[in-house]
Amino acid sequence: MNRAAAGHPLAVPVLALGDVLLVTLQGELHDGMAEQLQQDIAQRIARSTVSGVVIDISGVDIVDSFLGRVLSDIAAGARLMAVRTVLVGMRPAVAITMVELGLTLPGLVTALDTERALDMLATAPQLAAVSVPAERKEARDAGLP
């Protein structure tokens, strides 16, 4: 993709911490950058040994329905590739606003900070299953052998 020419000079960096991908979102995020990030993470998961993805949004002022959908999609895509995603560092004002907007992202696993997210990924692989929304879990339990 020719993002730079389209006015998106910077991609969001995806760092590797051991076998965990660490993504830090900061400030203004253009829609194109968010979609590029989704592809970058999926490709990194496919190419290397990744056990989890941690997305830090402590530097993000607002999460609107577009960014919320991208974050959800990143986690859903990673899960299909057997990798768990933990969203960390949401600001209180952002959480309050998202709830009022109706954007509660039920499929996303969250933690207060990166350290706790890494603990979750390292010590409790079953946590991801616990956080599956009830209705989806029921459908899965009922529908699949």
Add this chain to the structure above:
Amino acid sequence: MPASRDVTAARVAIGSDTDLAWVRQQVRQAAAGLGFSLVQQTKLITAASELARNTLIHGGGGYMEITPCPQGTAPGLRLSFVDSGPGIRNVEQAMADGYTSGGGLGLGLSGAKRLVHEFLLDTCPGRGTTVTITAWATVVPSARPEAT
């Protein structure tokens, strides 16, 4: 760049996703200048982001007009999102939670309405849509809107 506290009416073009970021910045600056609390700022910026994206994606681009709008002693901000796109044929449906025509989550209009004090939708099929929202910087937290 207007100095903080000195918020003047301004018009911001909406023609690309870079402009959406610019809209958010302008709203943040104006709301902060008028003394909106952090949560009030966040709500207004989020609503503006939803509506500006509608203007861009459904309206084919347009502009935002930002106007200071005091009520009594409370400073306020009025934002109008104007496009001359296809308009909305079924307003009731477009305002419903979960309805989407553009691949989103269907929270744009209904969600934005919940985040502000006043919400006005003016649309005419074939001639465009104008959404105007107003929020006031209240000292006392406003009463929770009744659940519908």
